Amino acid sequence: MIAGLDTPSGGEVYLAGDRVVKTSPEAIVVWQEFALLDWRTVEGNILFGLEVNGVPRTRRQELADHYIELMGLTPFRHNFPSEISGGMKQRVGLARALALEPPLLLMDEPFGALDAQTRMIMQEELLRIWEGSGKTVVFVTHSLEEAILLGDKIGVFSAGPDACIKEIIDVNLSRPRLPTVRASADYTRLYDRLYQILREEVVKTISREATAGRA
Amino acid sequence: MKGRYLHISVLSVFVCLAGWELMVRGLGIQIVILPAPSLVASALYAYLLSGDLVSDVLATGRRIALGLGLGSLLGIGIGLLIGWYPRLRAALYPLVAATFPIPKIALVPLMIIWFGMGDAYKIVLAVSGVFYIMVINTMAGVNGVNRVTIMACRNLGARDGDIFRKVVLPASLPIIFAALRISFSVSFILVIAAEMIISDVGIGYFIANAGQLLETEKVFAGLALTAVLGFLGDQLIGRAERHLIPWQRPAQDRP
Numbered sequence: 147m148i149a150g151l152d153t154p155s156g157g158e159v160y161l162a163g164d165r166v167v168k169t170s171p172e173a174i175v176v177w178q179e180f181a182l183l184d185w186r187t188v189e190g191n192i193l194f195g196l197e198v199n200g201v202p203r204t205r206r207q208e209l210a211d212h213y214i215e216l217m218g219l220t221p222f223r224h225n226f227p228s229e230i231s232g233g234m235k236q237r238v239g240l241a242r243a244l245a246l247e248p249p250l251l252l253m254d255e256p257f258g259a260l261d262a263q264t265r266m267i268m269q270e271e272l273l274r275i276w277e278g279s280g281k282t283v284v285f286v287t288h289s290l291e292e293a294i295l296l297g298d299k300i301g302v303f304s305a306g307p308d309a310c311i312k313e314i315i316d317v318n319l320s321r322p323r324l325p326t327v328r329a330s331a332d333y334t335r336l337y338d339r340l341y342q343i344l345r346e347e348v349v350k351t352i353s354r355e356a357t358a359g360r361a
Numbered sequence: 362m363k364g365r366y367l368h369i370s371v372l373s374v375f376v377c378l379a380g381w382e383l384m385v386r387g388l389g390i391q392i393v394i395l396p397a398p399s400l401v402a403s404a405l406y407a408y409l410l411s412g413d414l415v416s417d418v419l420a421t422g423r424r425i426a427l428g429l430g431l432g433s434l435l436g437i438g439i440g441l442l443i444g445w446y447p448r449l450r451a452a453l454y455p456l457v458a459a460t461f462p463i464p465k466i467a468l469v470p471l472m473i474i475w476f477g478m479g480d481a482y483k484i485v486l487a488v489s490g491v492f493y494i495m496v497i498n499t500m501a502g503v504n505g506v507n508r509v510t511i512m513a514c515r516n517l518g519a520r521d522g523d524i525f526r527k528v529v530l531p532a533s534l535p536i537i538f539a540a541l542r543i544s545f546s547v548s549f550i551l552v553i554a555a556e557m558i559i560s561d562v563g564i565g566y567f568i569a570n571a572g573q574l575l576e577t578e579k580v581f582a583g584l585a586l587t588a589v590l591g592f593l594g595d596q597l598i599g600r601a602e603r604h605l606i607p608w609q610r611p612a613q614d615r616p
Contacts, residue, residue, distance in 0.1 A: 149516055150516075151512050151515070151516060169512075169515050169516045170516075170518065171516070171517055171518040173516075174516060174517065175512075175513065175516050177509060177513060179509055181507070181509045181510045181512070181513035182510075183510065183514075183527075183528065183531070184532075184608050185531040185532070185534070185606075185608045186608075194514070194517065194519075194527070195517035195518060197527075198514075198517060198518045198519040198520070198523045198527070199517075199518045226607075226608040227608075228608060228609070242517070243517075246517065246518070
């Protein structure tokens with residue numbers, strides 16, 4: 147809904163003061179399933195967004211080159227998505243979003259399809275690229291650890307079909323975030339607190355499903 | 362056909378041919394029923410020397426190519442339109458679905474009435490067969506494009522025209538090519554059949570004529586020729602496919 151890809155059943159969505167009515171490159175999504183174009187190379191995929199927005203050729207190439215470099219994709223720039231790993235694909239997904247330099251990045255469980263080690267690396271990459279960019283990122287995840295590691299604020303959703311934001315927690319860990327933050331006392335306290343809040347909702351969901359099963 | 366076992370394949374073909382030859386001679390099978398491969402080979406050679414082979418291949422080849430070319434142009438064009446515009450689809454698809462089940466061979470008498478007994482009816486027949494295959498598959502290709510990918514592209518700023526040209530078209534190419542291979546086969550069948558019914562030139566005519574005169578060795582020669590042509594045509598399409606669809610991962614070779 148924030149990206150304008152879905153319409154709310156009630157109420158309105160506002161982005162930077164303007165009402166969201168349709169999708170635009172102001173809020174770009176990075177998808178869990180990558181959603182790359184199989185018939186274009188890594189470079190071609192990153193150029194796509196720039197092409198459809200009418201960016202002139204030389205500028206397009208500049209931006210593409212820059213983000214290919216930034217995401218460590220240079221040796222793969224002429225490969226097709228079918229030839230690269232999941233981690234690489236998501237780097238492309240991120241690069242093509244960043245190339246349009248949007249004020250808002252929407253990341254929908256972007257590392258969910260990746261193995262644990264790649265996931266850790268990608269989290270660090272994201273922090274590196276984001277910190278200092280001034281962009282806002284809305285990041286959806288099921289992982290408590292990921293939420294605390296990456297976020298400034300965490301919105302915990304309630305259970306059930308009428309899910310709403312149950313609570314918003316501020317993450318007061320210092321920036322830049324290092325992977326070692328996981329060992330700190332503040333982190334552990336946050337984790338426990340988050341876990342308690344979330345556990346309530348998970349238990350509700352399970353018991354609701356159980357009653358539905360019995361009935 | 363490369364691979365470690367190429368020598369086995371070649372040997373196998375050799376053994377089959379030799380076996381066939383020996384069986385025919387040893388059992389004294391009549392030429393009319395089953396001619397020996399040596400006889401078929403000499404019939405093929407005579408066919409070539411007389412110049413008829415070349416003119417027949419050109420005639421049949423031309424008809425197949427035109428049938429495939431025109432049929433797929435029409436079929437892909439309309440397939441793309443009805444795949445993309447729901448109103449056009451609602452208007453045209455019932456017509457397609459209703460007429461598709463008709464075996465195109467059954468159209469021969471009608472085609473002859475409408476187009477005479479020459480080249481035209483054979484080509485139109487081939488077009489009719491190819492058209493349906495291409496329309497239905499192209500439409501399926503357009504509809505089958507991943508929804509999330511389309512959403513992602515819209516999100517990046519692509520408008521309808523961009524989506525159609527830069528996403529839907531390339532995404533449909535694999536299906537279109539698969540359908541093209543089938544269409545080639547269908548065009549081949551229909552042209553040969555049409556030539557067998559009424560023609561004065563072509564491989565189908567050659568085979569039918571030889572059959573009527575009980576010259577079975579010539580029938581086999583004609584069949585062998587069709588096998589070669591069919592194989593070559595398919596290879597050509599495969600080559601075009603690899604050139605236009607370089608992003609598909611090739612099927613894994615098994616050791």
